[in-house]
Structures are given as structure tokens and as C-alpha cells.
Amino acid sequence: MTGQTEQTGGQMTGAKMVVQALRDQGVDTVFGYPGGAVLPIYDELFQQNDIRHVLVRHEQGAIHAAEGYARSTGKPGVAIVTSGPGATNAVTGLTDALLDSIPIVVLSGQVPTFMIGSDAFQEADTVGITRPCTKHNWLVKETDRLGATLHEAFHVATAGRPGPVLIDIPKDVQFATGTYGGKETRPTRYAPPVKGDPAAIEALARAMETAKRPVFYTGGGVINSGPEASKLLRDLVAATGFPITSTLMGLGAYPASGEQWLGMLGMHGLYEANMAMHGCDLLICIGARFDDRITGRIDAFSPNSVRAHIDIDPSSLNKVIRTDIPIIGDVANVLGDLMAAWSARGRKTDREGLAQWQAQIGEWRARDCLSFRNSDKVIKPQYALQRLEALTKDRDRYITTEVGQHQMWAAQYLGFEDPNRWMTSGGLGTMGYGFPASVGVQMAHPDSLVINVAGEASWLMNMQEMGTAVQYRLPVKQFILNNERLGMVRQWQELLHGERYSQSWSEALPDFVKLAEAFGAKGILCKDPADLDDAIMEMLDYDGPVIFDCLVEKHENCFPMIPSGKAHNEMLMGEVSTAHAIEAGGAVLV
Amino acid sequence: MLNIKEGSTSHSAYNLRSVYSDIEERHTLAVIVENEPGVLARVIGLFSGRGYNIESLTVAEIDHTGHMSRITLVTSGTPQVIEQIKAQLGRIVPVHEVHDLTVEGPTVERELALFKVRGEGDHRVEALRLADIFRANVVDSTLESFVFEITGTPEKIDAFADLMRPLGLTELARTGVAALSRGPEARV
Structure with missing residues (x-):
């Protein structure tokens, strides 16, 4: 192969077709793990230099890394896994990407076509298993169809509401020769509409003119729509002066330093954000989906508002919350039209009403809901994140997280100024997401600062990826808030289960400094608040992967909090009694 | 607010029907x-x-x-x-x-069903008479059984099944519903 120019079309083996199609899609990095059923593809990867392959240590890590790559670049992430256990290990990552609408393309090997159905070695019904956890999947039985299917897969993953797709490729299809026709051969039928209905957009513009207490409620759809959507959102917020809140997934679309920023909303959202949602008279939902972590008790959700909902997925509309002004379309497209429609009508708002609304929001802000009682003896997790924020916010920074209390604190105490800078498992809540995601982000942004804010329990779930980080010299910083507890589980047991802490402590924890050193990385232990700044600087200054073991207060709870089964205006604040906070009806909710 | 029209397809939210009813x-x-x-x-x-x-x-x-x-x-x-x-x-x-x-x-809905009815004497005569009323065809016959073929709405087939049960219904196969809109237009 050396020196020979690659063909972009013509006859080639299925394995070569895979590599060629990836190249034609502009893929520069794939994450994967070889095995018997993908050996021909790995042989082709070996004989080229255009596409970097990152060898993970577990297939779940490959999928999360591809997700991190996708979310931080806006391009689809790609992963390759083998048949059987390789594919089943991908299931959690696929489901994670499905719930968070992340475009990833997963290629799985399969036993040869003539052995399918015979319970062959490492055979699993991969398309059957992954059907409910992908946006779409394919089993390709003819090499001639492989090229077109690969290109269709990239199209489906990224068009409309993005999501994960999987192509199952039997080994004989990889070996056989077939015709490859390039990018143009894909079937072109799948084309979700991106343009919103002008009448509905006009109705929303009209509602904006008379609203006295409006609020923008934005989500991951703004980020998925691309940088233009974030820009248009900022323009619209600036022009209208309407306050804005966001889901966990949408942080960064509007800058945290922005004048109208209310902070995150929802179960652990800010008091002012949730009170604004409860009290508003016009709710403009943009690229969010009224998740149960957002709404609290449905029948008490935003009781006096007209609701507008902009979403590219028709099934998101009226799914949970009944909508008065539904608009199906791509966020950037619709926001552009909305700005034009509202401008054409004279850019009117109810200034008097807005001024009163802002004054009310100011009162809510004054509650200072993120205040906490600091300590000079033990590091409070909130304080650790405040210091991390202070010491890193001016850097070219990407943050990933695991799942739990630390994730909520990170969302509360870190500020995101730009989209695609914040990678967290929202919908599925996958412990073990953050570390491999940080690997994917660092591969895409080799010179940037990538920090995974973690809890020790989540982090251990995919700690094998230390091998990957060290092998590829990825200077990912693992900032572990170590409370030796499954903090969020412990918090719920305190509030809900009579302080019976069933299985929610982390016993037999490793010495994280020695663990780092065993992998050839750097470990830092910090337990004194007075040492924290120096220790964080030491982490930042080290050119390589670091495990930062930050021993924090063990029994800190995450506030504010909307208890299960309660409404937005029934938040629990810190430092108050939490006895009987959750009633029997709420206890059944997760 | 938006004037919500009657009728709906999955590809448009603008003619969503009112969803405020809780009736199945x-x-x-x-x-x-x-x-x-x-x-x-x-x-x-x-x-x-x-x-x-x-x-x-x-x-x-x-x-x-x-x-x-x-x-x-x-x-x-x-x-x-x-x-x-x-x-x-x-x-x-x-x-x-x-x-x-x-x-x-308006639509037309049809289902096809096959009924095996076993019986002798009066039951057998009665089954045949009811089959005639329901315009069912006899597609198989022995001295002690019939297989009827019937086409109709699901309600008609339900009604026929209720009548056949005391007359010796032993086996029933239904195709499920096929449906088309009425009138000259092809809607689908």
C-alpha cells in the first residue's frame, strides 16, 4: 500500500471500504478495541495514516470517548467494536448518546453471514440488542451495499435530532470485494424538516410583545444545532432583555457571565431560575424536552404561563407538558426567523412589565441560593469547585463530569461561556461517563485544558482508561471530589429512607496517588483547604494526566433541591431541616 | 394563541388536535x-x-x-x-x-376470519343458517364440522364469534384490520 494513492471509488474489500468511507466523511479519529470479527478493518487501519485509532481499555470507554469527541467538536464521533461482548459493552454508551442526542457512528464486527443464527463464537444479535438504544442501525449483508450504508449512517446520525447509529458488519462482508461509489451513493430520503411554521413563529413573536414575565428555557438542542444557534440565542436575549435559564445539557449556549443569566434550572437548579419558571407568563422552551428533572410535579409546573416549544423532534412536543405554540424546526433556523418576525413587527416588548419582572428576579437572586457554610478544617466540595473555577476560568477549558453530587455542584459552581465546553451525561445519568469522555475531548483538542470533575465512585467505574490516557499522553485532569460515599445515593437515603445508608459508602478505596503512579501518571492528594490552590496549580502545571484526589466533607448535601413530587416553588435550601421533605407520593419517583 | 385545527399527521405539529381530553x-x-x-x-x-x-x-x-x-x-x-x-x-x-x-x-375497515365450528343436528343447521345471514362462506366441510370464511368489520366478526360459541366454535383465526379511506382520493 505504501506510496499508492488511495482510490475514492471502484472495487475494494469491505474492510477497505470502511476506512475509505471514514476518510470521505472527514473522520480523523476513531476509538475502538479490536477482536476477531473486526480484524480485517484493523488490518486496513494499520496500513494507513489518515485516521488515528485510539485504543481504549473497554468498549464502553470507546463509546463515551466518541461522545466526548462529538460534543466538543460538533462532529460525529466514531467507534469500532468487535462482535458479541464488544457490541454488548457498547450498549450503555449507545443509550447514553440516544438520551442526550449525541451523533456517534459505531461500527461493530459480526460473525460471517453464513454463521449468523448458529450461536457461533462471540455471536450476539447486535442489531436486535441495539435497536432500542440507537436512532437507527443496520446489518450489512452485501459488500456492495456497505459504502452507501456507511454514508447513510453518518447522515442519519447528524440530521434532524442527532443520535447514535450502529452498523453491524459480518466478517465475510469485510473480506469480500464490492463496489464503492463514494459519498453520493447514499439514499437521500431521510430529511427531517428544519424550517419552522411561519404562523407559529409569528404567534410567538406576538406573545413576546405583550409578555410581562417571560423566560427562555433552553437545552442541549441549542448546542446540537451548532454555533450559529448559540449566537442567535445571545442576540435574541440581548435584544429582548428576557431572562434565560438552561438545562444541564444546554449550559454554555448562553454565557454564564451574561446579564440575563439565571443559572441552571431543575431539581438542583438555582432558586431564581426555578422561581422564574414557576412565575412566568411566557415560557419559551428552545431545544429542551421538559425532562422530569426539570419539571418537578407536572400538575404544578409553571401554572400561569403560555408555553412555546421549539424542537426539531415532533415527538418532544406535547409529550410531557402541553404546549400552546409548538414550533417544529432546527433551533438556528427558527431563531433566525423568530428574530426577523419580531423585528419586522417593531421589536416591541412590555418594558414596564419586564422591569417589574427583573426586580422580582433580583429579589430571588438575593437569596443567594448557592451559599454554603465553608470550613477551614475540611474541604467543602463547593469550595473546591469555586477554587477550580477561579483558577481555570480564563483558560481554554473543557469540562466533563461523572454522575452524582459532584456533577450538580460542577453545573452550579462552574461558569460556561461558550457551547461545546461542557460534556456530561444528562438523560441516562451514566456513572463512568466522564473519564472516557475526557479522553475523547482531549484527542479532539490536544492543546486545551480538559478536566473531568468526578466522584470517586463514578470514576472507578471506568478507571481502566488511565491506560489510554497514559498511552496517548493525554494530559486529562481527573479532579475527584472524594467523599468516600455514593454521595447522591447517600443524600437520598438521608432524605427518604430514614438515614439507613444501605451500600452507599466506598470501602477499600485505592490510594489514588499510588494508582496514578502505577499507571505512569501523576497523583496529587489534597485534604486541607489551605493547600487547595497550590495543589490545583500543581495539577494544572503538570504536562500529563493527573489524578487529583480531593478529600472533601463526607456528608455534604447538594442544595438547592426540588424534592421528588414537589413543585418549582417548593425548593429545599441548604442549612434547613430536610426531615419529611419528600412525601410518600414523591418517594416512588427516582 | 395558535388556532389548532382538526386532523393531524406525525410530520406537522400545526394541525395537532386538542390533546386536553383524558378519554381513551x-x-x-x-x-x-x-x-x-x-x-x-x-x-x-x-x-x-x-x-x-x-x-x-x-x-x-x-x-x-x-x-x-x-x-x-x-x-x-x-x-x-x-x-x-x-x-x-x-x-x-x-x-x-x-x-x-x-x-x-371516513374509512372502510375490514378483517377476514376463519371459524371452525363442530356440531351435529340442530346446532349444525343453526350454524349454517347464521353463516348465511352473516354472508360467511363455507370453505371446508365434513359431516361433523364447517370452516366458515367471513369478512367484515371487527365488530361483525366479534358478533359472529359470540353466536358460534354455543354452536360448537372450536378454533378461530383472524387477520387483523386492513383499512382505507373512503372516496376517490388516495390519502396514503
Whole structure:
């Protein structure tokens, strides 16, 4: 192969077709793990230099890394896994990407076509298993169809509401020769509409003119729509002066330093954000989906508002919350039209009403809901994140997280100024997401600062990826808030289960400094608040992967909090009694 | 606010029906899909995964050259659930069109059923007489049994089954509903 120019079309083996199609899609990095059923593809990867392959240590890590790559670049992430256990290990990552609408393309090997159905070695019904956890999947039985299917897969993953797709490729299809026709051969039928209905957009513009207490409620759809959507959102917020809140997934679309920023909303959202949602008279939902972590008790959700909902997925509309002004379309497209429609009508708002609304929001802000009682003896997790924020916010920074209390604190105490800078498992809540995601982000942004804010329990779930980080010299910083507890589980047991802490402590924890050193990385232990700044600087200054073991207060709870089964205006604040906070009806909710 | 019109398809939210009712409705949907492996599993998996009802489901290829199949699905739920079902069906990649025949206008619905009725003497005569009233055909006969073929609405077949049961109904096979809109227009 050396020196020979690659063909972009013509006859080639299925394995070569895979590599060629990836190249034609502009893929520069794939994450994967070889095995018997993908050996021909790995042989082709070996004989080229255009596409970097990152060898993970577990297939779940490959999928999360591809997700991190996708979310931080806006391009689809790609992963390759083998048949059987390789594919089943991908299931959690696929489901994670499905719930968070992340475009990833997963290629799985399969036993040869003539052995399918015979319970062959490492055979699993991969398309059957992954059907409910992908946006779409394919089993390709003819090499001639492989090229077109690969290109269709990239199209489906990224068009409309993005999501994960999987192509199952039997080994004989990889070996056989077939015709490859390039990018143009894909079937072109799948084309979700991106343009919103002008009448509905006009109705929303009209509602904006008379609203006295409006609020923008934005989500991951703004980020998925691309940088233009974030820009248009900022323009619209600036022009209208309407306050804005966001889901966990949408942080960064509007800058945290922005004048109208209310902070995150929802179960652990800010008091002012949730009170604004409860009290508003016009709710403009943009690229969010009224998740149960957002709404609290449905029948008490935003009781006096007209609701507008902009979403590219028709099934998101009226799914949970009944909508008065539904608009199906791509966020950037619709926001552009909305700005034009509202401008054409004279850019009117109810200034008097807005001024009163802002004054009310100011009162809510004054509650200072993120205040906490600091300590000079033990590091409070909130304080650790405040210091991390202070010491890193001016850097070219990407943050990933695991799942739990630390994730909520990170969302509360870190500020995101730009989209695609914040990678967290929202919908599925996958412990073990953050570390491999940080690997994917660092591969895409080799010179940037990538920090995974973690809890020790989540982090251990995919700690094998230390091998990957060290092998590829990825200077990912693992900032572990170590409370030796499954903090969020412990918090719920305190509030809900009579302080019976069933299985929610982390016993037999490793010495994280020695663990780092065993992998050839750097470990830092910090337990004194007075040492924290120096220790964080030491982490930042080290050119390589670091495990930062930050021993924090063990029994800190995450506030504010909307208890299960309660409404937005029934938040629990810190430092108050939490006895009987959750009633029997709420206890059944997760 | 928006003037919400009657009638709906999965591809438009602008003619959503009012979803403010909590009364369960029965709807007949026509779903046009690419005839590719696994497409029926996707549709059925959607219903089982999201907890929707299937009262009847039929599927067959309707366009061999275009590889298209038509799934006729009878489901029930509140208006909000019905709208969700249509939207969820509409976002399955190989689904081309979703039509709610129940709201799109008058339809004709037919089902075919085969009844095996075993009996002698008066029962046998009575079964044959009722079959005649219901315009059922005898497609198999022995001295002690008949197999009737009957076509009609599901209600008609239910009624026939109720009558045959005391007369020696031993086996019943139903195809499920096939449905088309009435009138000259092709809606699907």
C-alpha cells in the first residue's frame, strides 16, 4: 500500500471500504478495541495514516470517548467494536448518546453471514440488542451495499435530532470485494424538516410583545444545532432583555457571565431560575424536552404561563407538558426567523412589565441560593469547585463530569461561556461517563485544558482508561471530589429512607496517588483547604494526566433541591431541616 | 394563541388536535414503511418499550418494486398518547408516512376470519343458517364440522364469534384490520 494513492471509488474489500468511507466523511479519529470479527478493518487501519485509532481499555470507554469527541467538536464521533461482548459493552454508551442526542457512528464486527443464527463464537444479535438504544442501525449483508450504508449512517446520525447509529458488519462482508461509489451513493430520503411554521413563529413573536414575565428555557438542542444557534440565542436575549435559564445539557449556549443569566434550572437548579419558571407568563422552551428533572410535579409546573416549544423532534412536543405554540424546526433556523418576525413587527416588548419582572428576579437572586457554610478544617466540595473555577476560568477549558453530587455542584459552581465546553451525561445519568469522555475531548483538542470533575465512585467505574490516557499522553485532569460515599445515593437515603445508608459508602478505596503512579501518571492528594490552590496549580502545571484526589466533607448535601413530587416553588435550601421533605407520593419517583 | 385545527399527521405539529381530553380513543393508523429487515420489530418495539397498546396489527408488502409495506395498526389511548404514538412512529428512520385514518375522514375497515365450528343436528343447521345471514362462506366441510370464511368489520366478526360459541366454535383465526379511506382520493 505504501506510496499508492488511495482510490475514492471502484472495487475494494469491505474492510477497505470502511476506512475509505471514514476518510470521505472527514473522520480523523476513531476509538475502538479490536477482536476477531473486526480484524480485517484493523488490518486496513494499520496500513494507513489518515485516521488515528485510539485504543481504549473497554468498549464502553470507546463509546463515551466518541461522545466526548462529538460534543466538543460538533462532529460525529466514531467507534469500532468487535462482535458479541464488544457490541454488548457498547450498549450503555449507545443509550447514553440516544438520551442526550449525541451523533456517534459505531461500527461493530459480526460473525460471517453464513454463521449468523448458529450461536457461533462471540455471536450476539447486535442489531436486535441495539435497536432500542440507537436512532437507527443496520446489518450489512452485501459488500456492495456497505459504502452507501456507511454514508447513510453518518447522515442519519447528524440530521434532524442527532443520535447514535450502529452498523453491524459480518466478517465475510469485510473480506469480500464490492463496489464503492463514494459519498453520493447514499439514499437521500431521510430529511427531517428544519424550517419552522411561519404562523407559529409569528404567534410567538406576538406573545413576546405583550409578555410581562417571560423566560427562555433552553437545552442541549441549542448546542446540537451548532454555533450559529448559540449566537442567535445571545442576540435574541440581548435584544429582548428576557431572562434565560438552561438545562444541564444546554449550559454554555448562553454565557454564564451574561446579564440575563439565571443559572441552571431543575431539581438542583438555582432558586431564581426555578422561581422564574414557576412565575412566568411566557415560557419559551428552545431545544429542551421538559425532562422530569426539570419539571418537578407536572400538575404544578409553571401554572400561569403560555408555553412555546421549539424542537426539531415532533415527538418532544406535547409529550410531557402541553404546549400552546409548538414550533417544529432546527433551533438556528427558527431563531433566525423568530428574530426577523419580531423585528419586522417593531421589536416591541412590555418594558414596564419586564422591569417589574427583573426586580422580582433580583429579589430571588438575593437569596443567594448557592451559599454554603465553608470550613477551614475540611474541604467543602463547593469550595473546591469555586477554587477550580477561579483558577481555570480564563483558560481554554473543557469540562466533563461523572454522575452524582459532584456533577450538580460542577453545573452550579462552574461558569460556561461558550457551547461545546461542557460534556456530561444528562438523560441516562451514566456513572463512568466522564473519564472516557475526557479522553475523547482531549484527542479532539490536544492543546486545551480538559478536566473531568468526578466522584470517586463514578470514576472507578471506568478507571481502566488511565491506560489510554497514559498511552496517548493525554494530559486529562481527573479532579475527584472524594467523599468516600455514593454521595447522591447517600443524600437520598438521608432524605427518604430514614438515614439507613444501605451500600452507599466506598470501602477499600485505592490510594489514588499510588494508582496514578502505577499507571505512569501523576497523583496529587489534597485534604486541607489551605493547600487547595497550590495543589490545583500543581495539577494544572503538570504536562500529563493527573489524578487529583480531593478529600472533601463526607456528608455534604447538594442544595438547592426540588424534592421528588414537589413543585418549582417548593425548593429545599441548604442549612434547613430536610426531615419529611419528600412525601410518600414523591418517594416512588427516582 | 395558535388556532389548532382538526386532523393531524406525525410530520406537522400545526394541525395537532386538542390533546386536553383524558378519554381513551380507538384509532386506526396506516404506516407506510420501507420493506427492510427489522422494520416491524422497530414498530412493535416502540409500542412495547413505551407502553402503548396494540389492538391489531397487519403488515404486507404493497409495492414490490419500491420495497414498501403498509402496516395497519389499531391502537387506543388518550388523545395525547395517540399524538405521541404518531410522532414516535414518524421518527423511525424507515417509516415514510404515518396516517391517522380515524381523524383524516371516513374509512372502510375490514378483517377476514376463519371459524371452525363442530356440531351435529340442530346446532349444525343453526350454524349454517347464521353463516348465511352473516354472508360467511363455507370453505371446508365434513359431516361433523364447517370452516366458515367471513369478512367484515371487527365488530361483525366479534358478533359472529359470540353466536358460534354455543354452536360448537372450536378454533378461530383472524387477520387483523386492513383499512382505507373512503372516496376517490388516495390519502396514503
